[in-house]
Amino acid sequence: QVQVGESGGGLVQAGGSLRLSCVISGSTYTTYALGWFRQAAGREREFVAAISWNGGETYYSDSVKGRFTISRDNAKNTMYLQMNSLKPEDTAAFSCAALSPGLPFTSATVPNHYNYIAWGQGTQVTVSS
Numbered sequence: 001q002v003q004v005g006e007s008g009g010g011l012v013q014a015g016g017s018l019r020l021s022c023v024i025s026g027s028t029y030t031t032y033a034l035g036w037f038r039q040a041a042g043r044e045r046e047f048v049a050a051i052s053w054n055g056g057e058t059y060y061s062d063s064v065k066g067r068f069t070i071s072r073d074n075a076k077n078t079m080y081l082q083m084n085s086l087k088p089e090d091t092a093a094f095s096c097a098a099l100s101p102g103l104p105f106t107s108a109t110v111p112n113h114y115n116y117i118a119w120g121q122g123t124q125v126t127v128s129s
Contacts (some may be wrong), residue, residue, distance in 0.1 A: 009123030
């Protein structure tokens with residue numbers, strides 16, 4: 001059974017950067033496509049970015065495209081989210097998850113959080129103005 005755990009959140013000023021990490025364990029990590037989601041207080045969970053099992057394909061939400069970069073190091077069983085030019089509206093709890101096995105990695109499947117399994121506890125990112 002796959003398990004995930006996020007780290008790297010914190011408080012940063014607008015315009016600053018943070019790098020989040022997501023460690024995967026308990027299963028064959030390299031076979032899973034992975035994604036990042038975020039949820040701000042009082043709002044629904046929002047897709048941020050996703051990466052295919054070998055890192056060859058990525059998707060980003062329009063709100064983070066050009067500012068965030070998703071990557072993975074399969075040798076370390078870890079996925080990353082480099083966040084630059086942070087804005088106050090990026091403030092949220094960020095979570096990672098594994099795309100359900102058997103689903104294709106497409107623009108139709110990756111933004112839907114119902115297609116993911118093994119959610120972590122999340123890591124809080126707070127951007128001050």
